[in-house]
Amino acid sequence: MTSLQFGVGLQGDRDLSDYGPLGRLAEELGFDVVTAFGDAGYLPPLAVLMQVAATTSRVRLGPSCLNPYTSHPVEIATQIAALESASAGRAYLGLARGAWLDRMGVAQPRPLLAIREAAVLVDRLLSGDDGGYRGEMFTVEPGFQLKHPLPERKIPLLIGAWGPRTVALAGEIADELKVGGSANAELVPLMRERLGPASATKIVMGAVTVVDHDGRAARERARAAVSMYYDVVATFDPTLDHHSAVITDELLDRFAFAGTPRSVARQVRDLLDAGVARVEFGAPVGLEAEAGLGLLGREVLPEFR
Secondary structure (H helix, E strand, O other), X not given: OOOOEEEEEEOOOOOHHHHHHHHHHHHHOOOOEEEEOOOOOOOOHHHHHHHHHHHOOOOEEXXXXXOOOOOOHHHHHHHHHHHHHHOOOOEOEEEOOOOOHHXXXXXXXXXXXXXXXXXXXXXXXXXOOOOOEEOOOOEEOOOOOOOOOOOOOOOOEEEEOOOHHHHHXXXXXXXXXXXXXXXXXXXXXXXXXXXXXXXXXXXXXEEEEEXXXXXXXXXXXXXXXXXXXXXXXXXXXXXXXXXXXXXXHHHHHHHEEEEOHHHHHHHHHHHHHHOOOEEEEXXXXXXXXXXXXXXXXXXXXXXXX
16 A cells, blocks of 8 residues: 555636536545646636535645735635635645746746745734734735634645755745656656755646547647646756757656556656655546546556555
8 A cells, every 4th residue: 555645637728617527526536636727827726626625525625836926925825715615624725936927927036935925924824813924025914814714724835846946945844845747757856855854845746647548649639738838847857968849758758647547657656666745647637638537547546556
């Protein structure tokens, strides 16, 4: 028996009514976590996750990730409190610096400080602390407090990061580090080193996933999906000899879970052996989402349980 957990990542590109049934299916198939991505231009994570909360009772729920540039920590705190209430205590908070915000004209100064201060301020607000907060980037006056029921527990924190300093921050203050956009087992020991020798922070690896018995079709669909963010994440991966402009089969295996259930299970096994605590299968999941979830739940997850 292994402690490896499995999550599914939902992209906000479908009708809102689709997400409740998808979340319920993920829970029935044995997934442990359902997340919603916070990419600009898609449905907001909270909207997606509230649909999932209404149809599930066990899976943990959280955004991966919110950023402190498009949402003030006060707004982040209210969203997480709402999710915690709707899910009866199953929420977690995912924070990251955010990507592609330059396309919206949004500056991202001092990201390390922004994430640290956001995490501290959200935690204080959710705990009912009304003593105020005066940071270098965020300020809340003394006496300010949230006006709705507060969580009964400390909300777990996930930080999404690749870079050494932000990963080190995750090792200091987060329950989980998510290395988004990667299925590369070679990264795991490097991220463990960056977290710090005394860190208990767990490592989550998540990437585009397309699984189907037609392995060739699955890989071509995954290749197209990876191309959306390949130029961003490939520059962060120090295990690559060079940044190829072409997503070869070897590169695809580093940046996606793609192919037949058996080939995806081999990728998962490599991550498990490297010490990953959770694998997150990201959208589109399959040639059709429901079919892909079914294959993962019935043919991949049982290999590890």
